[in-house]
Amino acid sequence: MAPGEGSVAIVRISGTDAAAIGRRLFAAPGHQPWDSHRVLYGHVVDPASGERVDEALLLFMRAPRSFTREDVVELHCHGGLACVQRVFELVLAAGARRALPGEFSQRAFLNGRLDLTRAEAISDLIAARSRRAAQLAMAGLDGGLQRRLQGLRARLLDQLAELEARVDFEEDLPALDAAALVSELRGVCAELEQLVAEARQGELLREGLRVAIIGSPNVGKSSLLNRLSRRERAIVTDLPGTTRDLLESELVLEGVPLTLLDTAGIRDTNDPIERLGIERSRTALASADAVLLLFDLTAGWTEAEEALRQQVPPGAVLLIAANKADLAGVTPGLVSADRSGLGPAAVALSALNGAGTDALVGELLRRCGATTAQGLQVALNSRQRDLAAAAAHSLGLVLQAAAQQLPWDFWTIDLRGAVRSLGEITGERSLKRCWIVSSRASALASERRSRQWT
Numbered sequence: 080m081a082p083g084e085g086s087v088a089i090v091r092i093s094g095t096d097a098a099a100i101g102r103r104l105f106a107a108p109g110h111q112p113w114d115s116h117r118v119l120y121g122h123v124v125d126p127a128s129g130e131r132v133d134e135a136l137l138l139f140m141r142a143p144r145s146f147t148r149e150d151v152v153e154l155h156c157h158g159g160l161a162c163v164q165r166v167f168e169l170v171l172a173a174g175a176r177r178a179l180p181g182e183f184s185q186r187a188f189l190n191g192r193l194d195l196t197r198a199e200a201i202s203d204l205i206a207a208r209s210r211r212a213a214q215l216a217m218a219g220l221d222g223g224l225q226r227r228l229q230g231l232r233a234r235l236l237d238q239l240a241e242l243e244a245r246v247d248f249e250e251d252l253p254a255l256d257a258a259a260l261v262s263e264l265r266g267v268c269a270e271l272e273q274l275v276a277e278a279r280q281g282e283l284l285r286e287g288l289r290v291a292i293i294g295s296p297n298v299g300k301s302s303l304l305n306r307l308s309r310r311e312r313a314i315v316t317d318l319p320g321t322t323r324d325l326l327e328s329e330l331v332l333e334g335v336p337l338t339l340l341d342t343a344g345i346r347d348t349n350d351p352i353e354r355l356g357i358e359r360s361r362t363a364l365a366s367a368d369a370v371l372l373l374f375d376l377t378a379g380w381t382e383a384e385e386a387l388r389q390q391v392p393p394g395a396v397l398l399i400a401a402n403k404a405d406l407a408g409v410t411p412g413l414v415s416a417d418r419s420g421l422g423p424a425a426v427a428l429s430a431l432n433g434a435g436t437d438a439l440v441g442e443l444l445r446r447c448g449a450t451t452a453q454g455l456q457v458a459l460n461s462r463q464r465d466l467a468a469a470a471a472h473s474l475g476l477v478l479q480a481a482a483q484q485l486p487w488d489f490w491t492i493d494l495r496g497a498v499r500s501l502g503e504i505t506g507e508r509s510l511k512r513c514w515i516v517s518s519r520a521s522a523l524a525s526e527r528r529s530r531q532w533t
């Protein structure tokens with residue numbers, strides 16, 4: 080199917096004029112009532128000429144019972160490109176404008192239907208390249224992340240209220256249990272640090288890994304790409320220098336989306352085309368998240384391989400694998416320390432018959448941290464991670480102020496900072512937050528005062 084083509088397409092209109100536009104363009108036969116959340120059958124009609132443009136269904140959702148909390152009309156049309164385009168043009172001519180990317184979610188957020196973490200989860204769900212990434216996005220959409228962050232923020236607000244009450248009404252209140260407060264802040268800080276650490280795993284499931292297969296010519300790089308992709312993606316011959324260009328293959332291994340890059344075997348050559356290919360191999364090597372350095376067991380680990388190892392960027396995960404185990408009479412699988420003759424290889428395999436490739440994949444994912452990612456319930460995206468890290472940093476400063484026994488207002492400054500950062504993750508409004516803090520603090524103080532007086 081061509082992109083943009085499908086059996087059904089939905090044109091969604093949101094806002095105060097949505098119902099009027101729907102009524103203008105949609106002719107429903109008989110006496111079908113325009114009730115909210117009821118499907119009408121009929122035709123999209125050009126109001127200028129009366130021409131029937133498509134046979135369609137119309138769904139009207141009256142505010143606030145819609146995704147955006149505005150009046151929403153959905154036209155469920157046939158999905159051919161020309162057909163949808165025509166309906167779309169009629170909707171625009173009737174007074175609507177084209178929605179910006181993510182605008183429905185933005186409106187849902189602004190109208191209080193979604194917090195920011197859920198709005199972001201929608202785009203993650205749409206972009207998910209693996210079932211596991213989709214599950215993680217669904218957990219975000221169900222509010223798992225929001226609840227966890229709001230829980231942490233509420234715990235900080237409680238402590239902030241205690242502190243602020245002391246700043247304003249110290250003499251009226253019982254002494255603050257500073258040790259209990261510090262232990263509570265430590266607990267929240269540890270949870271935040273864990274979320275920050277796990278964000279990398281979430282990113283891995285969402286965005287996947289770029290894995291470059293590099294090595295000397297003829298070691299079996301293209302054979303390995305074909306084996307892992309389960310199809311004849313790359314040309315394989317026994318001639319060194321077969322692969323000239325960079326070849327990408329997208330696959331999902333154990334829930335992790337991978338982009339495998341087959342590269343030209345790196346060697347000194349006078350062939351100008353091969354040299355261009357080798358340049359691309361080096362670029363791929365520099366930009367990869369992980370590098371599979373493959374060598375041929377029948378030729379052994381040579382200086383050429385050692386030179387390649389030196390070129391792997393320090394940030395990339397490196398896995399060295401010995402290929403053609405079948406020819407060398409080596410048992411495929413993870414290499415244990417006592418197996419000599421395998422150089423620095425961590426895995427021995429045969430790309431030809433597939434033996435050892437499961438061990439290769441397992442070891443690669445383990446080294447990239449993907450194995451622990453399997454158990455993740457929620458994961459922060461990079462924006463959320465930065466804010467959580469900022470909150471943890473602010474809490475660290477509060478704990479320092481506590482250790483130095485500084486006055487309460489020194490504690491509250493950074494504690495407020497931590498609460499603000501957490502609020503930004505879910506999109507809490509700052510005014511509301513300040514009001515909650517101050518009203519809670521004074522309520523706490525007056526409650527305590529009245530308790531002392533009675």
Ligand SMILES: Nc1nc2c(ncn2[C@@H]2O[C@H](COP(=O)(O)OP(=O)(O)OP(=O)(O)O)[C@@H](O)[C@H]2O)c(=O)[nH]1
Pocket residue numbers: 294295296297298299300301302303314315316317318319320321322323342343344345402403404405406428429430431432
């Ligand atoms: N016996 C055996 N032969 C293999 C294995 N892997 C690859 N070969 C053979 O080795 C030769 C080269 O394989 P390729 O996959 O083209 O090697 P390459 O590293 O991509 O080579 P270039 O593209 O030239 O750099 C082919 O004849 C393959 O069939 C293996 O595990 N065992």
Ligand SMILES: [Mg+2]
Pocket residue numbers: 300301302313314321322341342343344
């Ligand atoms: Mg090749």
